[in-house]
Amino acid sequence: MKKAKTNRVAVWQANRAKALNRACIEVAQLLSTGVPLAVAIQKTAARYRGRALGNGKRLKCSSSTLFRAWYSWKKRPSPQAFSLKYVPAHTVSIPGYVRFLVLYFCAGQGLSVSQAYRLLDCIDDGVPFSERTLFRNLPAARLRRLAKSHRALYAARDQAERQTRELLSGIVRVAGTKARSRRLLPPLGGSN
Secondary structure (H helix, E strand, O other): OOOOOOOOOOHHHHHHHHHHHHHHHHHHHHHHOOOOHHHHHHHHHHHHOOOEEEOOEEOOOOHHHHHHHHHHHHHOOOHHHHOOOOOOOOOOOOOHHHHHHHHHHHHHOOOOHHHHHHHHHHHHOOOOOOHHHHHHHOOHHHHHHHHHHHHHHHHHHHHHHHHHHHHHHHHHHHHHHHHHHOOOOOOOOOOO
């Protein structure tokens, strides 16, 4: 089943279109005061270069970029002149039973996601998605909580085993000393 294409524009793309629209308006104002086109574009490009667009992206506004933007803006003076023909790549969807298996391996068996992926890779003889895609499709917050609880569980288990070993070694040591002192046990190495 194909997903319908959406016309939603990313925030950074809308901010890019608005910034380029404002830059072209400034170029037009400079031209109206008698400044040559090349000088107006160079000044405006220098002012807008590196502006934050959101999502960690910055405006790449060289003189040549602004020249191209200027000529497309002259045909249609609006922010829509700068809309990108960007369509996100097809994302791989991971079936629900695979996500369930990975979470089962992680929660029930105490494996990491990488180990679970390798196990799936061995079972299926090559899974049709990457480990990174698997990480993107899993609930990250749940996995962090799960890993934290596993670490706490393993630490508590190790501490309990350590305390049990110490307790048992102390009981055996005390019991062995008392028994030998009362001569309830035959001497070591002797018969009868």
